[in-house]
Amino acid sequence: MxxxxxxxxxxxxxxxxxxxxxxxxxxxxxxxxxxxxxxxxxxxxxxxxxxxxxxxxxxFATALHLPADPGAVVSAILDGPRPQVGERLVRLFLTLWETPASRDAFFGVLRSVSTTEQAADMLRGFIQGALLDKIADALDIPPLRVTGIAAQLVGLAMVRYVVQVDPLARASHEDVVALIAPAVQQYVDRA
Amino acid sequence: MxxxxxxxxxxxxxxxxxxxxxxxxxxxxxxxxxxxxxxxxxxxxxxxxxxxxxxxxxxFATALHLPADPGAVVSAILDGPRPQVGERLVRLFLTLWETPASRDAFFGVLRSVSTTEQAADMLRGFIQGALLDKIADALDIPPLRVTGIAAQLVGLAMVRYVVQVDPLARASHEDVVALIAPAVQQYVDRA
Known part of the structure; x- marks a missing residue:
């Protein structure tokens, strides 16, 4: 505007x-x-x-918030039934990554963390300080399991958007949700 | 020597x-x-x-083979019972990533694919040409599900080794296997 x-x-x-x-x-x-x-x-x-x-x-730290706004992530977890946490999280990140501004921010972060220690330090601080415990508390699971979920979602972004490996790169949102949500969900449901 | x-x-x-x-x-x-x-x-x-x-x-393409040698990956899949495919794959990649040469190669690849289109093209070509179908055939699952496994493993490397988010970064091999193997395995077992 x-x-x-x-x-x-x-x-x-x-x-x-x-x-x-x-x-x-x-x-x-x-x-x-x-x-x-x-x-x-x-x-x-x-x-x-x-x-x-x-x-x-x-x-940088402030710009970082966008692709993984802690409030939005915690809302995605809490606003709905627990058996669909995985599905809501995957949908949230697909939407974020397919919004040009968030997507550019994510690539910027990725480029930075893979080339400078300092950026990795900043991102680590942000995740450990602002995201991990909030999500572990919201889900009532150990923080280690939240890092498993983070790994699945970060890897999804790498394979789908950065390296663009088919058939994942060209799969529809619904197909990606059907593929990835069960993997995320089992971290939530695990005894 | x-x-x-x-x-x-x-x-x-x-x-x-x-x-x-x-x-x-x-x-x-x-x-x-x-x-x-x-x-x-x-x-x-x-x-x-x-x-x-x-x-x-x-x-570059030849050096790329090391962190994900197709033969080693396919062997890890085939040499043992199917219910432990996830465990064997996670162990294989942990070993690769904690070997200095393979680890450096992986970081080199990561840095390259996040900064140059050409490197992403090369890596994509390598994965689609040399890895994906071999693994899909070995497991008798659709290639899309193999990309879900790839996403989980690439993300593990990002979160554990690149961004070094705790508690995942400091977790023992056994704890990482216990965390990640079930996520990989459900891609194999899924109906």
């Missing part, structure tokens, strides 16, 4: 910076994206990026 | 080139490793690399 004739508000500016960051992290990875470039793409002064986020790390 | 005083044979030279390639692809990714650098690290003339492999793509 383009707005003209007035200065954008704080929320809009912040969102514009995050959108630019996701775009640049997505295209160039963690090391290839600078505060200066993010500011330029967002059309703001670099000082504003520092004002809102403090550092490039913080911009 | 250092040898002195005689020229290494063809097999040894070829292996030295592949070892150097795995090292450089592992450290620098697909684009960062050149034929010249691989030759230098292997202590051979670049012309020899061309002689053995033709192109950098071919060196």
């Amino acid at each position: 383009a707005r003209t004739g007035r200065r954008p508000g704080q929320t809009e500016t912040r969102e514009a910076i995050l959108a630019a960051a996701r775009d640049l992290f997505g295209r160039n990875g963690y090391e290839g994206a600078t505060i200066r470039a993010i500011a330029a793409e967002a059309g703001v002064n670099p000082a504003l990026v520092h004002h809102f986020f403090g550092s490039k790390d913080q911009v | 250092a040898r002195t005083g005689r020229r290494p044979g063809q097999t040894e030279t070829r292996e030295a080139i592949l070892a150097a390639a795995r090292d450089l692809f592992g450290r620098n990714g697909y684009e960062g490793a050149t034929i010249r650098a691989i030759a230098a690290e292997a202590g051979v003339n670049p012309a020899l690399v061309h002689h053995f492999f033709g192109s950098k793509d071919q060196v």
